[in-house]
Amino acid sequence: MAHLLASNPTSSSSSSLKLFFCSESSIAGSVRNVGYYNARRKRHRFSGSCRCSTSSSVVSTELQIEKLNEEEEGERRRIRSVSEEERECLVCENGWRVRRLVEKDEEIRNAANVQAEAFHVPVSLFNPLFFLFFQAEVLAGLLYKLKNSPRDRYACLVAEADSNSSSKQIVGVVDVTALRDENVLQHLPPQAPEYLYISGIAVSSNFRRKKVATALLKACDVLSRMWGFDYLALRAHEDDWGARTLYSKAGYKVVSRDPPWLSTWIGKKCRVLMIKQINH
Helix, strand or coil: CCCCCCCCCCCHHHHHHHHHHHCCCCCHHHHHHHHHHHHHHHHHHHHHHCCCHHHHHHHHHHHHHHHHHHHHHHHHHHHHHHHHHHHCCCCEEEEEEEECCCCHHHHHHHHHHHHHHHCCCCCCHHHHHHHHHHHHHHHHHHHHHHHCCCCEEEEEEEEECCCCCCCCCEEEEEEEEEEECCHHCCCCCCCCEEEEEEEEEEEEEHHHCHHHHHHHHHHHHHHHHCCCCCCEEEEEEEECCHHHHHHCCCCCCCEEEECCHHHHHHHCEEEEEEEECCCC
């Protein structure tokens, strides 16, 4: 089922990586602004004492200002950490909670592992070794996208159990990227300059057929509305009826298929392009 849930699965480890290198929200801004304003107000209050004539008073004031700067930076880090970890989920249903990936080492690795497990194509010899290489490539791809993509142009969404457990396990992952590929835009109205592309959708083997993928797709809808996009697009293998049925139930419609020469000459599986219009 791993490949039923993959929007763009492949037949080899090297080509699988292309899923994770697709071209290609500020939060708690008001809280952060309040923190900065309070710190600046404190600094301003201390700055008045700089008028004192004694050098000891000046040094004391400078130390106080430096301390305030350190406190402000610490508060900034704390707010950023809280805003990431306590972010309100995009979707909560069927026992699953979908949110944006928290950019911390352990969580990034866990998300990459879920995708690597879903997209790895086993080989007869040295499969464990090849899987380790593929796992590292997927992790590198995810890190690259997180580092180089604007936060309102790319998001990695993760699904976990909707419970109060402190050690929540990531069971599903999907990548959402703002794109403007002409091969897709030709199927959209002229007033749609770009769209959100869904890729890398994967669910851990122990949690498949439990509506995790459905929750991930609904979270993509929510993100599309938040970012102001009218259309979502994804691809599936033409003969992958499990994935196509899943996407059709989520509102996606087939608009085109890969040209025949891709499958006859190159040997790749033929894919279909599916598009969904979002109702705001």
